[in-house]
Amino acid sequence: MRIGLDMMGGDYAPGEAVKGVKLFFDTVTSDAHLVLIGDEAALKPLLEEAQLDVSRYTVVHASQVIGMNEHPTRALKEKQQSSIAIGFYLLQHKKIDAFISAGNTGAMMVGTFYSIKAIEGVQRPTIATLVPRENGTYGLLLDVGLNADCKPENLVQFAILGSLYSKHILNEATPRVGLLNIGEEEGKGNLLAQAAYPMLKDETRIHFVGNVEGRDIFTDKSDVIVCEGFTGNIVLKMAESFHEIARRRGIDDEYIDRFDFEYYGGTPVLGVSEPVIIGHGISHQRAFKNMIGVAERMLETQLLEKIKESFIAK
């Protein structure tokens, strides 16, 4: 398998990206061949200094970089030699099997939807985040910002996508799906939640366990929590801010440390036909290493084939 990595994406690229590759090579036994996309001149000294095994990677030169604050659509159009544009070109043409970037999130979204297709039957691809739980495992929350307005059937599809991710990537044998809501009983909530509840209950591809509330997000009441992307994004950003507050206040706690996105690295785009992972702009080496690991696992477990089967079957 060939995993493409944007070496120029993120505030600390390419230095931290190179370190992340090294960390991956040093700590993970893997057959993955990495395709490192970025400015050759900038990468060369860093790669040499890192003394990476040259048989395990290839550099693909990209002469341009899309800045973190550039307009996504315009930037992708105008900068066809950017690392992100080249990454999607390679993915689209099967030169790589997965693409990872911690660069401009909007450009990654636009690139995903313009260059690779949604899986047949998936109405709205989605982005998910891992949710650290006190018992040491991770839950999954989706959508976290791609779909600010949703229909009930979108939430059902998120539940299916999330369940497959939870099962194959997070090793939950029978992921329990919860609907993020503002009350425990069926019938509670806003119009969307009220309409989604019976549909989730009837859906045979998932194991629905009912509503979960804001206080249940970090418990293991469910393994996959579905919501529209507005609420999901607020939850994600708020959780990150708690981690920052704790760090700022000198609170040293093993569990709260796991709220650091570096632990899980990136956000997979689920429901598209190739693996795409979007990293946080402030990713450091561990985040890069973890994103490579997730991409590898998505390929190894043939997650996308399983998603395709699940949606074709219906």
Place this chain on the structure above:
Amino acid sequence: MRIGLDMMGGDYAPGEAVKGVKLFFDTVTSDAHLVLIGDEAALKPLLEEAQLDVSRYTVVHASQVIGMNEHPTRALKEKQQSSIAIGFYLLQHKKIDAFISAGNTGAMMVGTFYSIKAIEGVQRPTIATLVPRENGTYGLLLDVGLNADCKPENLVQFAILGSLYSKHILNEATPRVGLLNIGEEEGKGNLLAQAAYPMLKDETRIHFVGNVEGRDIFTDKSDVIVCEGFTGNIVLKMAESFHEIARRRGIDDEYIDRFDFEYYGGTPVLGVSEPVIIGHGISHQRAFKNMIGVAERMLETQLLEKIKESFIAK
């Protein structure tokens, strides 16, 4: 002023309610006369034990109690001698000037809307929560669960109500209003947020400062944060759960301690014509004391008159 307090509401009533009254009397200089509504036989020994100044309170007997899990509408209809039903009767008939209960939240809501009116011009009364900020002050977040689905004009009214509360109760001279959203720029967000933004910008009764994200909730980027009640309730419950996690993990931090709802006690219902404060079911003495204090301040500052003027003026 006469402040009515449901002595039977909440998991630790009436014991903690009595202790809360004592704490208020002992620590706050106040002319408020408290009307304690509850079972006389149950209250008598507790009140005697507490050795309260008998000139500062009156007991009104209520022979029934609405349980925390009873169906609100049915319970209120069938238990007209309950402390909540009697409290609203007294409020409606001007025998008390404010009503506080930590009892069945649904019954408090139903009681509020059936027995006292919305202020003229207010389309949707709302409930707010205080948000602790690291600088020691409190922000305000609303709606936190009463209005799960909102129109943009509802958010504008929440902004006006919240600004008046922030100004008169929390002493913010010119409260800055933020729209809870998933991006910083105008145009970001779901359809509701996109539509609310320009209306908030045009509203002359508030000082709108733009979008705030999930990571900004606990900062002082704004003093009043508006959102629909679905997201607001998720945020509230999630913040409470962080406090519980921190406590469970033995984290001792002055700021995180302030996430304890006991600090602020209760949730005012804003936009109705009499002061109503709804307490948390697990309120202890400090929460009761603080709720009495908030009710007193709402009366002292004539907050409701100011709200009425603001809505009539437009």
